[in-house]
Structure formats: structure tokens, C-alpha cells
Amino acid sequence: MVTEEGFVIRIPDNIPLDGAAPLLRAGITTYSPLRHYGLDKPGMHVGVVGLGGLGHVAVKFAKALGARFTVISTSPNKKDEAIKSLKADAFFVSREHDQMKATMGTMDGIIDTVSAVHPLLPLIGLLKCDGKLVMVGLPEKPFELPITPLVLGRKIIAGSCIGGIKETQEMIDFAAEHNITSDIEVIPINYLNTVMERLLKADVRYRFVIDVANTLKAA
Numbered sequence: 001m002v003t004e005e006g007f008v009i010r011i012p013d014n015i016p017l018d019g020a021a022p023l024l025r026a027g028i029t030t031y032s033p034l035r036h037y038g039l040d041k042p043g044m045h046v047g048v049v050g051l052g053g054l055g056h057v058a059v060k061f062a063k064a065l066g067a068r069f070t071v072i073s074t075s076p077n078k079k080d081e082a083i084k085s086l087k088a089d090a091f092f093v094s095r096e097h098d099q100m101k102a103t104m105g106t107m108d109g110i111i112d113t114v115s116a117v118h119p120l121l122p123l124i125g126l127l128k129c130d131g132k133l134v135m136v137g138l139p140e141k142p143f144e145l146p147i148t149p150l151v152l153g154r155k156i157i158a159g160s161c162i163g164g165i166k167e168t169q170e171m172i173d174f175a176a177e178h179n180i181t182s183d184i185e186v187i188p189i190n191y192l193n194t195v196m197e198r199l200l201k202a203d204v205r206y207r208f209v210i211d212v213a214n215t216l217k218a219a
Contacts, residue, residue: 009165023180031061037134046070048062049123052206073094111134124155128153186209
């Protein structure tokens with residue numbers, strides 16, 4: 001493949017290509033809002049909603065930036081993954097009102113990675129004054145937007161997508177410096193039909209990567 005150098009990202013030697021590949025999407029999608037919205041200062045309290053393909057990378061970046069971070073999930077089964085594997089400072093289930101209440105008004109910002117419609121009011125309540133709720137998921141249906149808590153707390157709901165080439169290179173270099181890769185499962189291309197079935201069951205931790213090199217060799 002030949003391309004213009006302005007569209008090429010250099011992958012440092014200490015990052016395996018398969019673990020780096022998802023960072024070019026999930027990595028920049030979560031790294032960019034942490035930087036852009038000023039949630040990259042050591043000691044800040046950052047929440048990450050959803051522990052999936054985007055969420056687990058957001059957690060890794062937040063930790064490397066020195067933030068104190070809390071994982072917020074609808075699934076209590078993800079607590080061990082969040083605390084033991086990703087070293088989250090805290091974990092709670094969004095449906096547990098007592099857990100949510102205990103954390104009200106403590107977060108500087110939240111990265112919301114969930115692509116299904118879910119209540120925003122409880123998340124807004126977790127923010128300090130001037131806190132930021134940044135949406136990176138893309139639900140099919142519109143949200144109900146509660147205005148009063150935004151006005152009274154001078155809070156912000158914002159969005160973020162990916163980033164440009166310069167910022168993506170910055171993200172990859174940061175990932176290399178801090179040994180950050182995506183958690184992946186490498187698959188042969190003839191496994192794709194099974195992969196689609198597994199995706200429907202949310203049976204992935206946390207990204208599938210197709211082994212193109214060996215596929216081409218076999219061909």
C-alpha cells in the first residue's frame with residue numbers, strides 16, 4: 001500500500017502492531033477528549049461510563065495521565081476486571097442508587113462511551129460545579145436532556161469524535177511511553193461469521209483484530 005506521508009502514523013517499536021491497531025480508533029476517540037476538555041491533570045477525578053472497547057482504553061489513558069478514576073457500569077460482573085485488571089480506583093453499578101448517591105458532586109469529568117440510550121441526569125449529578133460530561137458513544141435515539149442541573153451547576157455536556165493526524169501520533173507516542181495497548185483477540189479471517197455471532201452476545205474482551213498477514217500467506 002502506498003500513501004502520502006501526511007496520512008501515515010508511525011508505530012513505535014515497543015508497541016505490537018495488533019495491540020496498537022485499535023488505538024487508531026478507540027485510542028484517539030478517548031484520548032482526545034481527555035486532553036481537549038482538560039481532564040488530563042494529575043489528581044483529577046474522572047469517571048468512565050461503560051467498560052467495553054472504548055471504555056477500557058479510556059481507563060488506561062486516564063490512569064497514565066495521573067487521574068483518579070471510577071468505572072461506572074450497568075454490569076456488576078465487570079467489577080473484577082475494572083479493579084484487578086485495569087486498576088480502577090473505584091467501581092460502581094449505575095443502577096445502585098446508594099452507590100451513585102455516595103459519589104454525587106465528586107467528579108471533574110466523565111467520559112461516556114455507551115452507545116445505548118441511558119439516563120443522563122444521574123451522571124450529571126456526579127459532576128462537580130463546572131464539571132464536563134463528554135459523550136463519545138453514538139446512540140440510535142436522542143437523549144432527554146435535563147437543563148436545570150446544567151444551569152445550576154454550570155456544567156457542560158459535550159461530544160467528541162476522533163482526532164487529526166498530529167493528535168493521533170501524539171496519542172500513539174503517549175501509549176508507547178506508558179505501555180498502553182488495546183486488549184485484543186487475534187482471529188483468522190475465516191472466523192468472521194463466528195465473530196459476528198459473538199458480538200451480538202457482547203462476547204469480546206475488548207477488540208477483535210484480524211490476522212491479515214497469515215491470511216495472505218495461506219492464500
